Amino acid sequence: MAAALLADPAWPVRWAAVDAVAWLAQGGSHRVVLRAAAALAERLEDRDWPVRRAAAIGLGNLLGFLEASEADEDVARLALPTFDAVEEVAEAAIRRTLRLLCDAVEEVRLAATDLLPLLCRERGNCEVVSVLVARIEGDERLPSVICRAIVALGRLAVPDDALVLAALEARLVDRNAAVEGAARQALAALEAARLPLPAAERS
The missing domain is CATH 1.25.10.10 (Leucine-rich Repeat Variant)
Structure with missing residues (x-):
């Protein structure tokens, strides 16, 4: 129905x-x-x-x-x-x-x-990551949406994507505190993704 x-x-x-x-x-x-x-x-x-x-x-x-x-x-x-x-x-x-x-x-x-x-x-969908990077680099103007896009990048990008890292690092000096905080959170998530899983989680 x-x-x-x-x-x-x-x-x-x-x-x-x-x-x-x-x-x-x-x-x-x-x-x-x-x-x-x-x-x-x-x-x-x-x-x-x-x-x-x-x-x-x-x-x-x-x-x-x-x-x-x-x-x-x-x-x-x-x-x-x-x-x-x-x-x-x-x-x-x-x-x-x-x-x-x-x-x-x-x-x-x-x-x-x-x-x-x-x-x-999985991480590394090039099309999705590219669009999200464009959103935080200028396509999006509202801090609320920029923050969500940044957090999404932290979950979806591969840790060594230079374009993503540059885009996030540029937001570390954003005049909006929420955007800056989201960038730090996303960079931390990418750094954590570099680390190998504990043995208990791999099994």
Whole structure:
């Protein structure tokens, strides 16, 4: 029922349906999760910004739930869906999410920036990293969005990416304290990524 309302002419109905689909899919079957993820990804291009924002948040919540489920022994025992069930949908949603980084509405750009690390399971997606670097080097003007982009870079860039390091280091002298702090946090995350995992985590 909720999925059918995603195409309703009224945006408040679509907005509510997006939220419902995202939450109801958690704990569902592989088929339910896959359909929900695909439907949410499609709404990233909705004509109304509240729906685009809700879709980014909802898809992020669903992906976060699936990722967290991978460590649950009951999930493996019961063969419940994990991130692998929606990996192709997530990869296809990256381009849509990158376009949202240029959305006219700040709230949409924030939600899209937060979604990227959940869509990209591994560091080093050149297209994503390149767009994020461009955002913090001048394409984005709002400190709130710049901070989120910086944090995302800390999670998505490879530790020895010279362009990323230069962009982050340039923000260490930013006149906005929040941006400066985010840059320090991202650089620390990249430095931590250089270190080998403890033996207990490798096994």
